Amino acid sequence: MKTPQKIPQKLDLYQQHKADYAATRKPALVNLPKARYLAITGQGAPGGDLFQTRIGALYGVAFTVKMTRKFAGLQDYAVCKLEAQWWSDAPGENFARSPKEQWRWKLLIRTPDFISADDVKQAVAVLLKRGKGEDVKRVQLETLAEGRCVQMLHVGPYEKEHETVAVMKAFAELQGLRFHGRHHEIYLSDPRRVPPERLKTILRIPVIAR
Amino acid sequence: MRPVTLQDYKRRMLRVLVHVQQHLDDPLDLGALARVACFSPYHFHRIFRGMVGESVQEHIRRLRLERAASWLKLTPRPVTRIALDSGYESHEAFSRSFRASFGVSPSHFRASRNPCAMAAAPSGLHYLEGEPLIRFKTRRPDGKVMNVTIKRMQPLRVAFMRHVGPYSEVGATWDQFLPQLGKDGWIGGDALFLGICHDDPEVTSPDKIRYDACVTVGPGFQPIGDIGVQVIAGGDYAVITHFGPYNKLGDTYAKWLGQRLPRSGRELRSAPCFEVYLNDPGGTDPADLITDLYAPLEPKSVAPKPRPSLKRT
Numbered sequence: 001m002k003t004p005q006k007i008p009q010k011l012d013l014y015q016q017h018k019a020d021y022a023a024t025r026k027p028a029l030v031n032l033p034k035a036r037y038l039a040i041t042g043q044g045a046p047g048g049d050l051f052q053t054r055i056g057a058l059y060g061v062a063f064t065v066k067m068t069r070k071f072a073g074l075q076d077y078a079v080c081k082l083e084a085q086w087w088s089d090a091p092g093e094n095f096a097r098s099p100k101e102q103w104r105w106k107l108l109i110r111t112p113d114f115i116s117a118d119d120v121k122q123a124v125a126v127l128l129k130r131g132k133g134e135d136v137k138r139v140q141l142e143t144l145a146e147g148r149c150v151q152m153l154h155v156g157p158y159e160k161e162h163e164t165v166a167v168m169k170a171f172a173e174l175q176g177l178r179f180h181g182r183h184h185e186i187y188l189s190d191p192r193r194v195p196p197e198r199l200k201t202i203l204r205i206p207v208i209a210r
Numbered sequence: 211m212r213p214v215t216l217q218d219y220k221r222r223m224l225r226v227l228v229h230v231q232q233h234l235d236d237p238l239d240l241g242a243l244a245r246v247a248c249f250s251p252y253h254f255h256r257i258f259r260g261m262v263g264e265s266v267q268e269h270i271r272r273l274r275l276e277r278a279a280s281w282l283k284l285t286p287r288p289v290t291r292i293a294l295d296s297g298y299e300s301h302e303a304f305s306r307s308f309r310a311s312f313g314v315s316p317s318h319f320r321a322s323r324n325p326c327a328m329a330a331a332p333s334g335l336h337y338l339e340g341e342p343l344i345r346f347k348t349r350r351p352d353g354k355v356m357n358v359t360i361k362r363m364q365p366l367r368v369a370f371m372r373h374v375g376p377y378s379e380v381g382a383t384w385d386q387f388l389p390q391l392g393k394d395g396w397i398g399g400d401a402l403f404l405g406i407c408h409d410d411p412e413v414t415s416p417d418k419i420r421y422d423a424c425v426t427v428g429p430g431f432q433p434i435g436d437i438g439v440q441v442i443a444g445g446d447y448a449v450i451t452h453f454g455p456y457n458k459l460g461d462t463y464a465k466w467l468g469q470r471l472p473r474s475g476r477e478l479r480s481a482p483c484f485e486v487y488l489n490d491p492g493g494t495d496p497a498d499l500i501t502d503l504y505a506p507l508e509p510k511s512v513a514p515k516p517r518p519s520l521k522r523t
Contacts, residue, residue: 059398060395063392080493127395190488
């Protein structure tokens with residue numbers, strides 16, 4: 001009724017790459033093509049000050065890049081949902097065993113291939129001019145090539161992801177595969193309003209042959 | 211001062227209902243009706259719909275038709291006269307409306323033996339010739355949980371673009387507004403996207419509905435072109451979250467402001483409600499849209515403190 005509405009010809013990457021985001025409560029193998037993202041890295045507990053500031057910086061750049069193009073009458077697209085990779089410097093494949101303060105993360109927003117590094121640079125410059133904080137300078141374009149991954153939908157609080165990861169791990173082992181790469185998650189629900197037990201998150205972990 | 215109760219709301223709404231029954235031949239505009247019961251014109255239409263179960267406009271139209279039905283039965287007046295006396299410009303328009311409510315044409319109704327001169331009404335309120343209305347039944351909240359939180363807000367400085375026209379077209383205003391604002395770096399990652407509706411779509415004709423598309427901005431932003439600046443007053447707000455499509459927002463407002471709020475002990479402040487859009491309708495399934503609705507409240511009435519008794523020594 002009241003707000004921005006879907007306009008035709010708007011590019012929705014999530015719809016376009018449906019197969020990449022297919023996930024159910026059962027683990028599955030997916031093969032992911034290269035994908036481009038706006039990205040910003042950091043270290044610390046999820047939901048901490050730095051984490052929140054950097055989410056803000058990432059979204060600021062994502063909005064500004066999109067709106068600049070739209071103003072110029074170029075191909076419009078929807079800003080995708082937030083995603084993140086998680087890892088730690090400690091040995092072993094399970095970052096979650098380290099204290100949260102040591103977790104490293106890369107926040108990601110999937111972005112169309114037609115967005116260039118210059119577009120990002122220009123957006124960062126105007127945001128800096130408006131005093132939106134120095135963190136925007138850390139936002140970069142990045143391409144991920146994750147290839148073969150185990151993917152599964154996790155429903156529930158983030159703290160219980162280990163249960164879903166255990167299912168994914170057992171599934172990988174049955175196929176003669178092992179985890180090899182950063183834990184990746186795609187946030188389908190808004191944790192500000194959706195109760196923890198109903199949060200939906202796609203978990204994605206790259207695998208290779210054992 | 212004591213907290214307002216459901217009884218207060220009912221008493222005031224009853225004044226409106228009686229006034230409507232006694233002035234069916236008058237224009238009955240929304241602002242005047244709101245004044246009859248000291249309701250803020252910003253919220254009156256939603257409180258009415260929530261409490262009575264139909265919009266003010268539907269209520270008035272239905273009572274006029276029920277009165278017409280009783281005239282058809284009890285007087286020899288020609289149908290065309292009755293149509294004109296009921297506020298219709300033509301026999302045809304009256305017949306169409308009448309048939310929609312009573313299932314038969316006016317002349318058929320007049321000829322039938324045992325017609326019921328009452329149209330279906332969720333409120334159970336009907337036209338009563340010469341009998342004053344002394345009570346009515348309010349719609350009760352359904353069993354669904356509505357989580358209301360009270361937030362004390364700082365004033366919000368927003369850049370806005372005014373939309374005048376049907377609600378269904380506000381998307382075009384957003385599509386014009388956001389790129390202009392965003393290309394200059396005014397939309398930070400912490401920006402709130404909010405909408406202020408100044409008019410009631412049930413009363414105001416679609417081409418005249420005013421809606422402000424707003425984005426929170428810092429003090430550095432100055433009005434430019436079609437983009438203005440306004441400050442949304444701080445203070446207490448009752449907030450609930452609406453999950454789902456925007457075209458159901460009106461129902462949520464009515465249930466909330468007409469059924470829950472009168473039972474909460476708080477009273478609405480005379481300022482418009484606003485809504486905060488938490489996700490982008492461009493890439494979101496309507497069923498997954500999340501919107502926070504903010505209703506401004508009068509400051510809480512504080513019960514007088516008991517005077518400390520003087521200790522005798």
